[in-house]
Amino acid sequence: MNPQGLLKRKPGTTQKxxxxxxxxxxxxxxxxxxxxxxxxNYIQIHAPLTTSTSDPSLTLSDWSGAAExxxxxxxxxxxxxxxxxSIPRWVVRYYQEVVLVDERRFLDGEAMTHVRxxxxxxxxxxxxxxxxxxxxxxxxxxxxxxxxxxxxGEEG
Numbered sequence: 001m002n003p004q005g006l007l008k009r010k011p012g013t014t015q016k017x018x019x020x021x022x023x024x025x026x027x028x029x030x031x032x033x034x035x036x037x038x039x040x041n042y043i044q045i046h047a048p049l050t051t052s053t054s055d056p057s058l059t060l061s062d063w064s065g066a067a068e069x070x071x072x073x074x075x076x077x078x079x080x081x082x083x084x085x086s087i088p089r090w091v092v093r094y095y096q097e098v099v100l101v102d103e104r105r106f107l108d109g110e111a112m113t114h115v116r117x118x119x120x121x122x123x124x125x126x127x128x129x130x131x132x133x134x135x136x137x138x139x140x141x142x143x144x145x146x147x148x149x150x151x152x153g154e155e156g
Contacts, residue, residue, distance in 0.1 A: 001119070001120030001121050002041055002043075002068050002069055002070045002071075002120045003068070003069070003071065003117055003118070003119060003120055004045065004066040004067065004068045004117070004118050004119070004120055004121075004122055004123050005066060005067045005069065005111065005115040005116070005117050005118075006062075006063040006065075006066050006115060006116040006117075006118065006123065007022075007063065007064055007065050007066065007067060007107060007111060007114075007115060008062065008063060008064055008107065008108040008114055009064035009065075009106060009107065009108065010104075010105070010106055010107055010108055011108060013106060015047050015064060017106070018064050018065065018106055019046045019047070019064075019065065021105065021106040022044060022046075022065060022106060023044055023046070023128050023130075023138075025102065025106075026102050026103070026106065027042075027044065027128075027130045027138050028138065028139070029098055029099055029102050030042070030099060030130070031130065031131065031136055031138070032094070033078075033091065033094060033095055033099055034069075034075070034130075034131060035131070035134075035136070036074075036091055037072050037074040037075035037078060037091075038072045038074055038075075039069060039070050039072055039075060039131060040070050040131065040132075040133060040134040041068070041069070041070045041131055041132055041133070042067070042068070042069050042070070042129075042130045042131040043067075043068040043069075043127050043128065043129050043130065043132075044065060044066075044067060044068075044127070044128045044130060045065055045066040045067070045068060045123055045124065045125045045126070045127055045128075046065050046125050046126040046127075046128060047063075047064060047065060047125055047126075048125060049063060049065070049066065049123055049124065049125040050123075050124045050125065051122055051123055051124070052121060052122055052124065053118075053122050058118070058122070060123070063116070063123075065125070066118075066123040066125070067111075067115075068120060068127075074086070074087070078091065078092070078095060079112060082095065082096075
């Protein structure tokens with residue numbers, strides 16, 4: 001089972017605004033990056049959240065949702081060592097200029113600065129699939145990746 005990352009919404013944002021943006025806007029932006037990184041499964045878990053654990057340190061009221069994502073070696077490298085030669089510059093630029101910028105619109109900062117990782121199956125709620133079995137199950141328009149597709153040919 002894929003790990004889950006608990007996420008906090010931006011202060012002043014309602015749960016509905018958070019969920020709407022996360023699924024309807026951010027999911028479209030993350031899909032090209034996740035597909036490049038060979039992520040086969042990405043599920044968003046929306047509030048109200050429940051848990052299967054009795055861990056007293058896990059207070060679900062502190063969290064707005066959970067991302068259940070397969071962390072591939074390529075994705076891990078992008079998140080932890082973006083300067084690596086194994087990641088094309090256009091991928092790093094897309095992550096920094098599109099994904100992270102959008103995260104600051106609806107999350108309490110960038111996800112990697114506050115995410116709490118838990119074992120898969122720990123958090124339950126409304127599950128919304130974005131990528132299943134390597135197939136995108138949400139609509140993704142060209143506006144999601146803009147001019148970055150042109151960089152693929154230039155930078156490989």
